[in-house]
Amino acid sequence: MNTAVRASKGLKLTDILVTIVIAVVFGLVYKIWGPAYDLMKPFGLHAEQLMYGMWFMAGTFAYLIIRKPGVAILAEVAAATVSAFLGSEWGMSTLYYGLLQGLGAELFFAAFLYRNANLWVASLAAAGAAVASLILDFSYGYIDQLSTWNYVLYIGFRMIGSIVIAGVFAFYLARALEVTGVTRSLRPATEQDYKGLD
């Protein structure tokens, strides 16, 4: 009898649970990050936008760990749900932001057919999430109504912050986690592993 590796339709329970638990960890981190972000904000020079990328990290990081379709969206939505349950100061809007940001990141992972999980893809996905969040900011936050210099600063800082935090930092964190071996059991075993059995 060979191991019956079922053609898995969608995500397995383990994938989902691990993704959501990662999101919960980030949901807790956001609890601390949120007030810090708000405190930076009133200065108006958008230094806080450099920190914004943290909100995309759940998505890119979870994908780098699990590497399956839908993980980035799920992680972002879950992190948003968790922070909403913990009484997020942005309330219900987090759910929409989570959904869109996850989608933004997911598109880039999909564009590479979920085959790549390198630094470039992670950074692109982070940028994708940033763009998605900006789209929502246009209608919810009227950012186009800021004076031009301010508006450019806003977008520029957010893009840079996202790529650094949700792209580069997430990538190195995921790689450090890889070393511990916990991720190994999340990946399907290779042909070679099965060959080693004979």
Next chain:
Amino acid sequence: MNLSFPHHKTWLHRVNPGLKLVMFSILFVVVIVIHDPNVMFNVACAMLLLLVWSGHPWKRLLLYGSPFILVFISTSTGMMMFGKGVTTWWTWGLIHITQESFYRGIHLGFRALSMAAVGLLFGLTTRPVDLFYSLMQQWRLSPKYAYSFLAAMRLMPMMVEEFQALRQAHRIRGLHQHVSKWNMYATLRRYAIPLLAQSIRRAQRIAIAMEAKGFTNETKRTYYYAIGYSAVDIVFIFYFVIMLTLAWGLGICFPYVGVWDVR
């Protein structure tokens, strides 16, 4: 989470949780299409009014609500000081407050406030278990997602405990001798990696335990909690419809300021 505190149950607790989530989500869309600050202010009031029925004492509400003030200030001031506008009120260096940007800032503040109010209300009046049972029963959410959420929520207090244990371990193993505390990346990694690794493995073990208990996504299941609709749900929908209509009508007929569109 918040529900572990003693509080009494009100009609809002009995509203179908899925419906509550959907209504609150629709509110986001509604808020986005409101550009009249008078209406926006009324909507924010209507939503804050709902907090009266949260079933929690005032002191606790104020405590949880305190970050809202920060959010209000932070969202409104940015726009006030740096937004576009022609009727200048005040300039100082880069700061340029105009009538238009001022009202736009206030408008954004109330937007954030109304979303925050319903968000808090949702957290305070909904048991996660009920929400996910409702989503499975009325909104066809796949059980593997619903139970994963519930299992993950159970892990939250454990993570907090683990974080404390990790801090203790670091003190004992003399981490301060090996890593400077100014090395942010190293410090962060020291915490993040064990916590994430531990959580991931826990999640895996729980997933295994769940499947070992006969959980599959394919078969039909019965439900321990039957969550359905009741008269309260109609009241809830009516509250929304009436309050939003009132907010709109009053905002148009009895404006506080002479601005109709902040864009």
Next chain:
Amino acid sequence: MSQATEDVVASITRLRLKFPGEQELLFHNMSLSVRKGEKLLLLGPSGCGKSTLLQVLSGLIPRTIEVPMKCDAAVIPSVSGIVFQDPDTQFCMSYADEELAFVLENNQVPREQMRSRIRELLIQVGLSTDDIHMPIGSMSQGMKQRLAIASVLAMEPEVLFLDEPTALLDEEGTTQVWDTIRNISVDQTLVIVEHKINEIVHDVDRIVVLSAQGEIIADGRAEEVFHGQRQALSEYGVWYPGVWNESSSPRWSESVTQQNGTGNGTGIGLLELEHFSGLRGLSSVIYVEHAQVKPGDWIGVVGENGAGKSSLLLSMMRLLRTQGRYSVRGIEAGSTEQLAERIGFAFQNPELQFVAHTVRKELEYSLPKSLFTVEHCRERVDRMLVQFGLERLDERHPYQLSLGQKRRLSIATAMIREPEVLLLDEPTFGQDARNTFVMLDMLEQLRAAGTAIVMVTHDPEIVHRYCTDIWRIQKGELQYEPVLSPS
């Protein structure tokens, strides 16, 4: 596979299995079959693959957990229930009734029947049914394990697999769990993995022993295995009745205990506690009227689950907020960091104290570079690895060890510096016999050389054979119990 194939409920033939990325096979052509109604006890040294084998037999590998494996034939029970080692990671819901309901939902039990069925199950495992909506977080470890058994029973399993269900429990909890299992097991097929065999050895009718290489070295009735194979058992380090008398080398010299007064000249205790309490939040979780630790002491800290044993050790490390007097060699004890230079500490949960990427680095980390030369350091680490049976795992990440291996590593990191005092929280749980005795011998050597040991344990044998003193913790208070000195 000839006669009586029909009453085989679980079996595996010529199993080959290895973890992804590993070089060696964990199992190489191993076969085992379990008949209906059989009560089988699986023994073997730590890390030999017992947990893995249970997962294969119950069908979790490869259905749920993808581990590369092949076999010639397999019979997997249609419904198998499995209870795991760790009470905290087998529930997905927060309340007892919801957890049981989750299993009933999986089996499509109609909602109207659920409440009565939940009550029945709780009664069956001896849990109170006054309030079935009981938060799992507030249950003791023993209660959690019984709930886990109840939730498995809810599936009406064909075979019940138990993977060290009492590994984390105190004596009382252990007895309760085994009583429960005895009650439910009349016609039930059982496969049990357990290190603490005293309680159950009379209730099983077949024992299978695995070697460290994952081969079956003994298979038969309890008496046959324990008499016929004693040599092999002792060699492989498997627990068997009477092993204590044969293998342990308890304390013989009283030399150090006697030289206390003279050796240090002063007669001052190494550690001294007076009106000492440790606080969690605002409430005191442990109070010590007066206690002293002298060089060469081996103090066994005993007490029920949740009594405050771990809290005592944490307080002695100043990791909890403390009140009262606490001195080290007559001088007021300083901060945690200062204490850590003199005291070696091993946590109850070993995983949280690992800081390095490999087993070797983990040990080197405990040796300050200023005090040891590179060769000296290397030599010491090598010796430690061999003594703790970790020599072939030195390049592995600490997280990828079996439970027993992790624990040994954490003890090794505390011992390697040969500190003046060792505070160890349940160092021997989940260990096989060989490693337990090696550890105890090493501790005894250190003690004879003057190290003081304070050790939490649930094992009465260790207390009676090794300890010079007992600290019994009852409801957060230390009660001193002098041991009759074996003169």
